[in-house]
Amino acid sequence: MARPKPATFDKQKTVADNRRAKFDYSIEDTLEAGLALSGTEVKALRAGEASIRESYAEVRDGQVWLVNANIPEYTHGNRLNHEPRRPRKLLLHGREIERLFGAVERKGMTLIPLSIYFNRTGRAKVELALAKGKQTVDKRHAIKERDWKRDKARLMRDKG
Template sequence: MARPHPPEFEKTKVVAENRRARFEYFLEEFFEAGIALTGTEVKSLRFGEGTIAEAYAEVKDGQVSLINCNIPEYNFGNRFNHEPKRPRKLLLRQRQIEKMQKSIGREGMTLIPMSVYFNGRGRAKVELALAKGKKLHDKRETVKARDWKRDQQRLMRDRG
């Protein structure tokens, strides 16, 4: 009998989050991918170090790579330490990779990493989003809507 699948995107410990991406892009679809890491990279992530602010994912030759993700060197890693900004292979199903490749090619979308986290089983995962860039006027509308919601909450709190 097959083992039941855990709930999707079960995040127990979030290491890095790309909060700016929600402002910069229209997010369409989300994927969960494993990361091929070396030992010192995992130890560094477990300490809560790592940034994905300028990172993006790239589909090339049927494989997805995480580019420009910074995982700093592990302090006690001596000569076996890793390179901080090396491209890291992402582990996805072939059908998901094909879907991403078609969306990127046809619709002009990009793959943005939203967060790096450890799941319930202790595996390092990346949440990827297929995204389309916002124009300047879209960003202004987002700021306007956010300010209005904040004012609404303030009014409701004062009157209620």
């Protein structure tokens, strides 16, 4: 029998966040994926160096790849250091890959990484989101909503 998935992801140490993603995209669904890394990439991640700002994921040949994520070279690495922007394989179940492929092909959605983190067991994981791009009008509406919430909280705090 399969182990039930936790409701929230078990993030112990967050290495990289894509904070702009929630502003640029409307997030439909999130899932956790493992990350296939080489030796010095793990050391660079443990040092807290990574950027996923311009990265995305794509389904190619029945596998999911993280493209354009920057994990800089490890400072104490030697000639066997890794390439910083190489495509990295994401580890997912076959059913999940099929579901993501169907959503990307039929609904015109994109796969974007929200964060890279280490879980409780010390494994590098990626929080992957199935998202749809927002129009400029939607972004303006989100800014208005955020400003109104801030002003409302300020008024409530002042009036008591």
